[in-house]
Amino acid sequence: ERGYHGVNVGSTSLQGITNNRKGFPTIDGVDFLPDPLDIASNAFSRGLPEKGADKANVLEQIIAFRGAENICAVIVEPVVGAGGMVPPPQSYLAALRAICDKHDILLIFDEVVTGFGRTGSAFASVEFGVTPDLMTTAKAINGGTVPMGGVFIKEDIQQTIFEAAPAGVPEIFHGNTYAGAPVAAAAGLAAFEIYEREGLLTRASGPIGRYWEDALHSLRDVPHLIDIRNYGLLGAITFAPNPAEYPTGVGVPVHNRCFENGLLCRAVGDNMVMSPPLTIQESEIDLFVKRLRQSIVDVLG
Ligand SMILES: Cc1ncc(COP(=O)(O)O)c(C=O)c1O
The missing domain is CATH 3.90.1150.10 (Aspartate Aminotransferase, domain 1)
Structure with a gap:
């Protein structure tokens, strides 16, 4: 309910910030997990708030209602960013992972904000010890200097996509104007070099x-x-x-x-x-x- 995932029709449909949805067309068939921000229970907490992991159980209700076979994936920001910077309640992400595993549903972490050192580890998934199936990244992927984004996917998912592609055509079929943009990629390599040299990916911890x-x-x-x-x-x-x-x-x-x-x-x-x-x-x-x-x-x- 508080997540933000971007501005195109797909990502606007996935995000729960009312003002950002108003006036835009959205795709049906998206359910929302409850807002993780609970000031009444967790005000002034440092780090991960103690209360609220039980909000993950709403996912079980959604699955019971929709049927696991009809659910493509669950997407969350490991720490909500644009919606108000809300760290996840302790054990919340692990609970989501367990429910997704139980029902064979993909878990996606949107690490556009949390990726590349923001939480004190290279990725929030490392910091919180919960591994998603897919991970979206941007911003700090190259120090935020030149537009660039990247999606990381587990190898077996990549294999599934590649094997399903018809022979003789690119496996990831769509063509992007800026795919493989050399300046952005060079900025990425330079950023990685600096992250490593200056220990920036773990500095926050x-x-x-x-x-x-x-x-x-x-x-x-x-x-x-x-x-x-x-x-x-x-x-x-x-x-x-x-x-x-x-x-x-x-x-x-x-x-x-x-x-x-x-x-x-x-x-x-x-x-x-x-x-x-x-x-x-x-x-x-x-x-x-x-x-x-x-x-x-x-x-x-
Ligand atoms: C968590 C999150 N996901 C996605 C986006 C959108 O990313 P992009 O502009 O690379 O599509 C943002 C932008 O602020 C974001 O904060």
Whole structure:
């Protein structure tokens, strides 16, 4: 219900953010798992929230209703990104994996945000010890410098696709204008080299990740905040909704004020979501949090 997977008709149909679906055509036959954000149970938790793994059981109900043979796949962001930066409840992803295995349903992780070091491991699947059947990636695949995306698939699935293809034609039949774009690929190779040399893929699980967590949670005394959450080098804060004064969310005016105060921090409804550079230093985190605090106070008092 909170996932975001992109802007084409297929991915818009799979994502649950109402505002992003409104006014766009969507494909029927998609069911949604419940929103993993549960501030009432998990407010101000650090890392993976304790409560909520039982939300995975809704998948069993959907399977009972649809029939496993009619379900192509389950897709989730291992940590919800654009929808408000929501880490999964402890054991939630493992529970989804177990249910998919039980019913022979493919599990897809959309690692466009979490991939390439964001959570403190190269991929969220590694960090959380849950292996999907397919994994979508983009953004940090080449440091975000040139548009590029990639889908990783298990070998047996690749074999199935390749064996089903008619002889003499490309196995992945569609042609993309930018498939194999050399500049993007070169940027990818350069990014991998830097990730490796500077240890960036695991940096978020080291001291800088803990510094980020402490710095973000130091905002707890700020009035109007009802939640702070983090994982790796991801973070979010949520304001108490105030629809009378801010009908489209408290985030946008705070974002605008942050911008004036020299901080780029994204608004999503009543949330501010954060995904700082993997290279961020402690002094920059201090500045980030200082400017965020100041901007909130400037707007909300
Ligand atoms: C989790 C997630 N999936 C997919 C997308 C869309 O990716 P692309 O623009 O590469 O299609 C985004 C973009 O922000 C995203 O955050």
